[in-house]
Amino acid sequence: MNDDEAYVYDAATGEWLPPGSAAAPPEKAAVRDAAGNALADGDSVTLIKDLKVKGANQTLKQGTVIRSIRLTDDPHEIDCRHDTIKGLVLRTEFVRKR
Numbered sequence: 715m716n717d718d719e720a721y722v723y724d725a726a727t728g729e730w731l732p733p734g735s736a737a738a739p740p741e742k743a744a745v746r747d748a749a750g751n752a753l754a755d756g757d758s759v760t761l762i763k764d765l766k767v768k769g770a771n772q773t774l775k776q777g778t779v780i781r782s783i784r785l786t787d788d789p790h791e792i793d794c795r796h797d798t799i800k801g802l803v804l805r806t807e808f809v810r811k812r
Contacts, residue, residue, distance in 0.1 A: 720732060720733055721733070743789040744789070745785050745789045745792065745806060746789075746806060747759065747806055747809050747810050747811045748762055748806065748807050748808065748809060748810055749810050749811070751810070751811040753783065753785065753792065753806065753811060754785070755783070755784050755785055756782055756783070756784075757782075757783050757811055757812075758779060758780065758781045758782070758783070758811075758812040759779075759780050759783055759792070759794075759804075759809035759810060759811055759812060760777060760778065760779055760780075760809065760810050760811075760812055761774055761775070761776055761777065761778045761780070761804075761808060761809060762776060762808055762809065762810050763776055763808050764776050765804070765808060767799055767802070770798075770799050772798065772799065774796065774799075778796075779812065780794045780795075780796060780802075780804070780809070782794070782795070786803070789806070790805055790806055790807070791803050791804065791805060791806065792804050792806060792809070
């Protein structure tokens with residue numbers, strides 16, 4: 715067996731690694747609400763603070779329930795839909811899991 719075939723190039727670190735020691739892909743950070751509970755796609759959340767919605771001239775009141783959230787690439791933001799506002803993105807620091 716040739717020595718060149720035994721090593722695997724790891725693009726993340728830029729190094730040649732022996733077989734079987736390739737680094738595992740980095741784990742995705744868990745998305746957590748203001749209380750530290752893990753959030754997942756489809757969860758319902760409650761607002762913990764009144765939020766003024768930019769561009770909609772509307773305020774979402776504390777205690778408003780947002781159903782069926784979707785996680786984004788950013789662990790600090792969730793994509794959701796409200797009855798009157800489409801395409802709403804909320805920061806996880808302002809929501810609590812129901």
